[in-house]
Amino acid sequence: MELINGNTFWPSTLVPQLRYPVLEGEISCDCLIIGGGMGGALSAKLLTEKGQRTVVIDKREIGHGSSMANTGLLQYSNDKTLTSCIHTFGEQRGVRFYELCRTAMQKLEETASSLDMDAWYIPRTSLYCASSEEDVALLEEEYHTLKTYGFDVELWKRERISANFPFSKPIALYTQGDAEVNPYRLVHGLLQFASKKGAKVYERTEMIHCEYGEDGVICYTPNGKIRAKQVIFSTGYETQEIKNDRGAYLKSTYAIATKPLKDLTDWYNRSLIWETARPYLYMRTTQDGRIIAGGLDEEIPRDDQRAIRAKHRGEELLQKIADYFPLPDLAIDYAWEAVFGSTHDGLPLVGPHPEYPNCYFIEGYGGNGTVYSMIAASILADVITGGHNDDMELFSLTRTNKPSPV
Numbered sequence: 180m181e182l183i184n185g186n187t188f189w190p191s192t193l194v195p196q197l198r199y200p201v202l203e204g205e206i207s208c209d210c211l212i213i214g215g216g217m218g219g220a221l222s223a224k225l226l227t228e229k230g231q232r233t234v235v236i237d238k239r240e241i242g243h244g245s246s247m248a249n250t251g252l253l254q255y256s257n258d259k260t261l262t263s264c265i266h267t268f269g270e271q272r273g274v275r276f277y278e279l280c281r282t283a284m285q286k287l288e289e290t291a292s293s294l295d296m297d298a299w300y301i302p303r304t305s306l307y308c309a310s311s312e313e314d315v316a317l318l319e320e321e322y323h324t325l326k327t328y329g330f331d332v333e334l335w336k337r338e339r340i341s342a343n344f345p346f347s348k349p350i351a352l353y354t355q356g357d358a359e360v361n362p363y364r365l366v367h368g369l370l371q372f373a374s375k376k377g378a379k380v381y382e383r384t385e386m387i388h389c390e391y392g393e394d395g396v397i398c399y400t401p402n403g404k405i406r407a408k409q410v411i412f413s414t415g416y417e418t419q420e421i422k423n424d425r426g427a428y429l430k431s432t433y434a435i436a437t438k439p440l441k442d443l444t445d446w447y448n449r450s451l452i453w454e455t456a457r458p459y460l461y462m463r464t465t466q467d468g469r470i471i472a473g474g475l476d477e478e479i480p481r482d483d484q485r486a487i488r489a490k491h492r493g494e495e496l497l498q499k500i501a502d503y504f505p506l507p508d509l510a511i512d513y514a515w516e517a518v519f520g521s522t523h524d525g526l527p528l529v530g531p532h533p534e535y536p537n538c539y540f541i542e543g544y545g546g547n548g549t550v551y552s553m554i555a556a557s558i559l560a561d562v563i564t565g566g567h568n569d570d571m572e573l574f575s576l577t578r579t580n581k582p583s584p585v
C-alpha cells in the first residue's frame with residue numbers, strides 16, 4: 180500500500196537519519212513486533228523495560244510508515260465527543276475511554292522526557308472551534324459533559340476568542356493537558372532507547388509469512404526467520420491487507436508544513452486548533468516557527484492522481500490557514516497526502532484475534548492515533564508479561580459495541 184505521497188516535513192529534522200540493519204539468518208525472542216511506527220516503538224520501549232527479549236522488524240525504513248505523515252497533535256479529546264461516546268458505549272465505557280486518553284497523554288509526556296532524543300514534546304492547550312452557529316449547541320453540551328466527568332475545560336464565547344486570536348468563531352472549547360510532538364523523532368528516540376536496553380531492531384525486513392503454533396509463532400522474512408513466543412502486529416493501516424476489519428475504513432487525508440514564519444505572536448499560547456466541521460481542519464505550530472495544518476479527508480484518489488491532489492489540497496490548506504492567521508509570509512514548504520484509517524464506532528482496535536494464536540494487534544485508527552498507540556502499548560505490555568488489563572475488552576477486535584448498562 181502506498182501510504183504517503185509528497186514530501187513530509189519530519190525526516191528533515193533528524194539528519195543524519197538513524198539506520199538499522201536488515202535481518203539475515205535465524206533468531207528467537209519473547210516478543211516480535213511487526214511494524215516500526217508509533218505503535219511498535221512504544222510497545223518496544225515498554226516491553227524491553229519489562230525484561231522481554233524484543234525484536235522489531237519493519238519492511239520500510241524505521242518510522243517511514245504513517246508515523247512520518249502524522250502531524251503530531253496529541254489530544255485527550257477525540258473526533259467523537261465524550262457526549263457521543265456515552266451515547267454509543269454507555270456512561271461507564273464512554274467516560275473510561277476519555278480517562279484512558281487523558282492518562283495516555285501523561286504517559287506520553289513521561290515517555291518523551293525519558294528519552295535521550297529530544298522529541299520536540301511541548302505541552303499545549305487546545306482550542307476546539309464551532310465552525311458555524313449550528314454547532315454551538317454541540318459544543319455547549321460537550322462542555323457540560325466534560326465538566327461533569329472532571330475534565331479540565333473552559334467554554335469560550337466569541338468575544339474571548341477574538342480577544343486572543345486574529346479570527347472570530349461563535350464558540351470554542353479551550354482545554355488543558357494536550358501537547359505537540361515530532362512523531363518521527365519520537366519513534367526513533369523510542370527505538371534508540373529500546374535498542375540500548377537490548378531490543379533488536381531491523382528495517383527493510385518484511386514479514387512475508389507467519390506460522391501460528393500453540394507454543395509461538397514463526398515469522399519468515401526474505402532473508403531470515405524469527406521464532407517468537409508472542410507477536411504484536413503493529414502494521415498500521417496495512418493491517419487491513421493482512422486481516423480485514425469490518426469496523427475499519429481507509430481514506431485520504433492531506434497536510435502541509437509552511438516555511439518558518441517571522442512572527443507567530445498572534446497565536447495565543449501556540450494552542451492546537453481544530454474545528455467541528457467534517458471533514459475538518461486542524462493546525463499547530465512547530466518549535467522552528469512553522470505552521471502545520473491538515474484535514475480535508477476524502478475517498479482515496481486514483482494512484483495517478485494522488486501526488487497532484489496533494490499539491491492542490493495543500494494550496495487549499497494554506498488558504499484556510501490564511502483565513503485564521505492572515506500572515507504576510509505564509510508559504511508551503513512541505514505538502515503530503517496520506518492514507519488515514521478510522522473505525523465506524525470511533526474506538527481503536529487493540530488485542531488478540533481468535534484466528535491468530537499468540538498474537539496481538541495494535542490498530543490505533545483515528546485522529547488520535549498516537550494517544551491510542553500509547554493506550555494499546557500499555558495494555559499489551561501488561562497482558563504479554565503475564566498480567567491482566569481490564570481495559571483491553573473495550574477495544575476488542577471482535578466487539579459488537581452494545582451500550583453497557585449505566
Ligand SMILES: Cc1cc2nc3c(=O)[nH]c(=O)nc-3n(C[C@H](O)[C@H](O)[C@H](O)COP(=O)(O)OP(=O)(O)OC[C@H]3O[C@@H](n4cnc5c(N)ncnc54)[C@H](O)[C@@H]3O)c2cc1C
Nearest residue numbers: 214216217218238244245246249250251252386415548549
Ligand atoms: C496525515 C496524517 C496526520 C495524522 N496526524 C495525527 C496527529 O496529529 N496526531 C495523532 O495522534 N495521530 C495522527 N495521525 C495518525 C497517526 O499517524 C497514526 O495513528 C500513527 O502514526 C500510526 O502508527 P502505526 O505504528 O500504527 O503505523 P505506521 O507508522 O504506519 O507503522 C506501521 C509500520 O508497519 C510496517 N509494516 C507494515 N506491514 C509490514 C510487514 N508485512 N512487515 C514488516 N513491516 C510492516 C510499515 O512499514 C510501517 O512502518 C495522522 C495520520 C496521518 C496519515
